[in-house]
Protein backbone atom coordinates (compact mmCIF):
# COMPACT_ATOMS: atom_id res chain seq x y z
CA UNK A 1 0.00 0.00 0.00
CA UNK A 2 1.27 3.46 -0.87
CA UNK A 3 0.92 5.52 2.28
CA UNK A 4 0.88 8.91 0.61
CA UNK A 5 -2.53 10.52 1.10
CA UNK A 6 -3.70 7.79 3.48
CA UNK A 7 -4.96 7.82 7.09
CA UNK A 8 -3.25 5.90 9.90
CA UNK A 9 -4.20 5.29 13.53
CA UNK A 10 -1.31 4.63 15.91
CA UNK A 11 -1.85 3.51 19.50
CA UNK A 12 0.81 4.22 22.10
CA UNK A 13 1.61 7.39 20.16
CA UNK A 14 2.27 9.58 23.21
CA UNK A 15 5.87 8.34 23.60
CA UNK A 16 8.42 5.65 22.77
CA UNK A 17 8.04 3.42 19.73
CA UNK A 18 4.51 4.59 18.89
CA UNK A 19 5.61 8.22 18.79
CA UNK A 20 8.64 7.29 16.63
CA UNK A 21 6.40 5.38 14.21
CA UNK A 22 3.98 8.31 14.00
CA UNK A 23 6.76 10.77 13.23
CA UNK A 24 8.22 8.47 10.58
CA UNK A 25 4.83 7.95 8.93
CA UNK A 26 4.40 11.73 8.86
CA UNK A 27 7.77 12.12 7.12
CA UNK A 28 6.78 9.43 4.61
CA UNK A 29 3.74 11.43 3.48
CA UNK A 30 0.73 10.09 5.35
CA UNK A 31 -2.20 12.50 4.96
CA UNK A 32 -3.61 12.21 8.50
CA UNK A 33 -2.39 10.55 11.68
CA UNK A 34 -4.78 9.64 14.47
CA UNK A 35 -2.78 9.45 17.70
CA UNK A 36 -4.13 7.32 20.53
CA UNK A 37 -2.97 7.01 24.17
CA UNK A 38 -4.30 8.10 27.56
CA UNK A 39 -2.15 11.20 28.14
CA UNK A 40 -3.82 14.05 26.21
CA UNK A 41 -1.03 16.55 26.95
CA UNK A 42 1.70 14.28 25.59
CA UNK A 43 -0.43 13.46 22.55
CA UNK A 44 -0.85 17.19 21.89
CA UNK A 45 2.93 17.64 22.02
CA UNK A 46 3.46 14.83 19.50
CA UNK A 47 0.67 16.24 17.32
CA UNK A 48 2.40 19.63 17.27
CA UNK A 49 5.62 18.02 16.04
CA UNK A 50 3.74 16.17 13.31
CA UNK A 51 1.73 19.19 12.22
CA UNK A 52 5.02 21.08 11.83
CA UNK A 53 5.77 18.52 9.10
CA UNK A 54 2.56 19.52 7.31
CA UNK A 55 0.54 16.43 8.26
CA UNK A 56 -2.98 16.61 9.70
CA UNK A 57 -3.39 15.05 13.12
CA UNK A 58 -6.20 14.02 15.41
CA UNK A 59 -5.56 13.13 19.02
CA UNK A 60 -7.74 10.68 20.90
CA UNK A 61 -7.14 10.35 24.64
CA UNK A 62 -8.39 6.85 25.23
CA UNK A 63 -7.80 3.98 27.63
CA UNK A 64 -7.79 0.88 25.45
CA UNK A 65 -8.97 -1.26 28.34
CA UNK A 66 -12.35 0.55 28.32
CA UNK A 67 -14.00 -1.29 25.49
CA UNK A 68 -17.19 0.79 25.42
CA UNK A 69 -15.21 4.01 25.06
CA UNK A 70 -13.06 2.40 22.36
CA UNK A 71 -16.21 1.39 20.51
CA UNK A 72 -17.62 4.93 20.64
CA UNK A 73 -14.27 6.47 19.65
CA UNK A 74 -13.82 4.24 16.60
CA UNK A 75 -17.32 5.02 15.35
CA UNK A 76 -16.68 8.77 15.75
CA UNK A 77 -13.24 8.58 14.16
CA UNK A 78 -14.47 6.61 11.17
CA UNK A 79 -17.35 9.03 10.64
CA UNK A 80 -15.11 12.10 10.83
CA UNK A 81 -11.83 10.90 9.35
CA UNK A 82 -12.40 7.48 7.84
CA UNK A 83 -11.52 5.34 6.13
CA UNK A 84 -8.51 4.39 8.22
CA UNK A 85 -6.03 2.59 5.95
CA UNK A 86 -3.34 1.61 8.45
CA UNK A 87 -3.66 0.56 12.09
CA UNK A 88 -0.48 0.31 14.18
CA UNK A 89 -1.08 -1.37 17.55
CA UNK A 90 1.79 -0.12 19.69
CA UNK A 91 0.24 0.66 23.09
CA UNK A 92 1.65 -1.63 25.73
CA UNK A 93 2.70 -2.12 29.31
CA UNK A 94 5.71 -4.14 30.45
CA UNK A 95 6.46 -4.86 34.11
CA UNK A 96 9.96 -5.87 35.14
CA UNK A 97 9.86 -8.64 37.71
CA UNK A 98 11.02 -12.17 38.32
CA UNK A 99 8.23 -14.73 38.48
CA UNK A 100 8.43 -15.00 42.27
CA UNK A 101 8.25 -11.22 42.75
CA UNK A 102 5.51 -10.70 40.19
CA UNK A 103 1.95 -9.89 41.18
CA UNK A 104 -1.29 -10.93 39.55
CA UNK A 105 -2.41 -7.30 38.89
CA UNK A 106 0.72 -6.80 36.76
CA UNK A 107 -0.17 -9.74 34.55
CA UNK A 108 -3.79 -8.58 34.45
CA UNK A 109 -2.75 -5.09 33.31
CA UNK A 110 -0.45 -6.45 30.60
CA UNK A 111 -3.13 -8.78 29.32
CA UNK A 112 -5.83 -6.12 29.36
CA UNK A 113 -3.77 -3.49 27.51
CA UNK A 114 -1.35 -5.44 25.30
CA UNK A 115 -3.67 -8.23 24.29
CA UNK A 116 -7.33 -7.41 24.98
CA UNK A 117 -6.99 -3.68 24.25
CA UNK A 118 -5.31 -4.56 20.96
CA UNK A 119 -8.06 -7.09 20.23
CA UNK A 120 -10.89 -4.63 20.94
CA UNK A 121 -9.53 -1.93 18.67
CA UNK A 122 -8.36 -4.29 15.93
CA UNK A 123 -11.69 -6.09 15.78
CA UNK A 124 -13.59 -2.80 15.37
CA UNK A 125 -11.26 -1.42 12.73
CA UNK A 126 -10.74 -4.69 10.85
CA UNK A 127 -14.50 -5.04 10.28
CA UNK A 128 -14.55 -1.61 8.68
CA UNK A 129 -11.41 -2.35 6.63
CA UNK A 130 -13.03 -5.52 5.33
CA UNK A 131 -16.08 -3.61 4.12
CA UNK A 132 -13.86 -1.16 2.27
CA UNK A 133 -11.62 -4.07 1.13
CA UNK A 134 -8.51 -2.15 2.06
CA UNK A 135 -6.31 -1.93 5.12
CA UNK A 136 -3.13 -2.95 6.84
CA UNK A 137 -2.76 -3.82 10.51
CA UNK A 138 0.59 -3.92 12.27
CA UNK A 139 0.99 -5.40 15.74
CA UNK A 140 4.08 -4.35 17.66
CA UNK A 141 5.00 -7.41 19.67
CA UNK A 142 8.14 -8.43 21.53
CA UNK A 143 10.84 -11.02 21.36
CA UNK A 144 9.97 -11.64 25.00
CA UNK A 145 7.04 -13.62 23.67
CA UNK A 146 9.57 -16.07 22.26
CA UNK A 147 12.63 -15.75 24.49
CA UNK A 148 12.68 -16.39 28.22
CA UNK A 149 13.73 -13.33 30.24
CA UNK A 150 14.21 -13.82 33.99
CA UNK A 151 13.13 -10.27 34.81
CA UNK A 152 9.99 -10.13 32.70
CA UNK A 153 7.93 -12.98 34.05
CA UNK A 154 4.47 -11.59 33.31
CA UNK A 155 5.24 -10.07 29.90
CA UNK A 156 5.38 -13.19 27.65
CA UNK A 157 1.71 -14.23 27.99
CA UNK A 158 0.38 -11.06 26.33
CA UNK A 159 3.30 -10.88 23.85
CA UNK A 160 3.31 -14.37 22.41
CA UNK A 161 -0.17 -14.27 20.83
CA UNK A 162 0.72 -11.04 19.02
CA UNK A 163 3.21 -13.02 16.94
CA UNK A 164 0.67 -15.57 15.82
CA UNK A 165 -2.58 -13.59 15.63
CA UNK A 166 -1.77 -12.08 12.21
CA UNK A 167 -1.44 -15.59 10.77
CA UNK A 168 -4.96 -16.36 11.96
CA UNK A 169 -6.50 -13.00 11.11
CA UNK A 170 -5.08 -12.87 7.60
CA UNK A 171 -7.42 -15.62 6.45
CA UNK A 172 -10.37 -13.31 7.20
CA UNK A 173 -9.00 -10.06 5.90
CA UNK A 174 -8.49 -8.82 2.36
CA UNK A 175 -5.02 -7.39 2.79
CA UNK A 176 -1.68 -8.03 4.39
CA UNK A 177 -1.31 -8.12 8.14
CA UNK A 178 2.02 -7.91 9.86
CA UNK A 179 3.52 -8.56 13.26
CA UNK A 180 6.47 -6.38 14.07
CA UNK A 181 8.76 -7.07 16.99
CA UNK A 182 11.18 -4.42 18.14
CA UNK A 183 13.87 -5.94 20.31
CA UNK A 184 16.28 -3.11 20.89
CA UNK A 185 15.69 0.53 21.62
CA UNK A 186 16.07 3.32 20.75
CA UNK A 187 17.14 1.96 17.41
CA UNK A 188 14.35 1.33 14.92
CA UNK A 189 16.99 0.08 12.48
CA UNK A 190 17.51 -2.94 14.70
CA UNK A 191 13.95 -4.15 14.56
CA UNK A 192 13.18 -7.67 13.56
CA UNK A 193 10.10 -7.97 11.43
CA UNK A 194 7.83 -10.96 11.11
CA UNK A 195 5.28 -10.51 8.40
CA UNK A 196 2.45 -12.67 7.30
CA UNK A 197 0.35 -12.24 4.19
CA UNK A 198 -1.94 -14.11 1.87
CA UNK A 199 0.88 -15.45 -0.27
CA UNK A 200 2.22 -17.35 2.76
CA UNK A 201 -1.09 -19.03 3.47
Ligand SMILES: NC(=O)c1ccc[n+]([C@@H]2O[C@H](COP(=O)([O-])OP(=O)(O)OC[C@H]3O[C@@H](n4cnc5c(N)ncnc54)[C@H](OP(=O)(O)O)[C@@H]3O)[C@@H](O)[C@H]2O)c1
Pocket residue numbers: 011012013014015016017018036037038039040042062063064065090091092093094113114117140141142143181182183184185
Ligand atom coordinates in the same frame (compact mmCIF):
# COMPACT_ATOMS: atom_id res chain seq x y z
N1 LIG B 1 10.84 -0.70 24.50
C1 LIG B 1 11.28 -1.89 24.12
O1 LIG B 1 12.46 -2.25 24.18
C2 LIG B 1 10.28 -2.87 23.55
C3 LIG B 1 10.75 -4.10 23.13
C4 LIG B 1 9.85 -5.01 22.62
C5 LIG B 1 8.52 -4.70 22.51
N2 LIG B 1 8.08 -3.50 22.94
C6 LIG B 1 6.65 -3.23 22.81
O2 LIG B 1 6.47 -2.07 22.01
C7 LIG B 1 5.34 -1.34 22.48
C8 LIG B 1 5.75 0.09 22.80
O3 LIG B 1 6.85 0.07 23.68
P1 LIG B 1 7.49 1.41 24.22
O4 LIG B 1 8.84 1.09 24.73
O5 LIG B 1 7.32 2.49 23.20
O6 LIG B 1 6.53 1.68 25.48
P2 LIG B 1 6.26 3.03 26.29
O7 LIG B 1 7.29 4.05 25.99
O8 LIG B 1 6.03 2.63 27.70
O9 LIG B 1 4.88 3.53 25.65
C9 LIG B 1 3.71 2.80 25.85
C10 LIG B 1 2.60 3.51 25.14
O10 LIG B 1 1.38 2.79 25.39
C11 LIG B 1 0.40 3.72 25.87
N3 LIG B 1 -0.52 3.02 26.76
C12 LIG B 1 -0.21 2.31 27.88
N4 LIG B 1 -1.32 1.87 28.47
C13 LIG B 1 -2.36 2.29 27.70
C14 LIG B 1 -3.77 2.16 27.79
N5 LIG B 1 -4.36 1.49 28.81
N6 LIG B 1 -4.54 2.71 26.82
C15 LIG B 1 -3.97 3.39 25.82
N7 LIG B 1 -2.65 3.56 25.67
C16 LIG B 1 -1.85 3.02 26.61
C17 LIG B 1 1.22 4.79 26.60
O11 LIG B 1 0.55 6.04 26.62
P3 LIG B 1 -0.24 6.60 27.90
O12 LIG B 1 0.56 6.27 29.13
O13 LIG B 1 -0.36 8.05 27.61
O14 LIG B 1 -1.57 5.92 27.86
C18 LIG B 1 2.41 4.92 25.65
O15 LIG B 1 2.09 5.78 24.58
C19 LIG B 1 4.81 -2.06 23.71
O16 LIG B 1 3.74 -2.87 23.31
C20 LIG B 1 5.99 -2.91 24.15
O17 LIG B 1 5.57 -4.07 24.77
C21 LIG B 1 8.93 -2.58 23.45
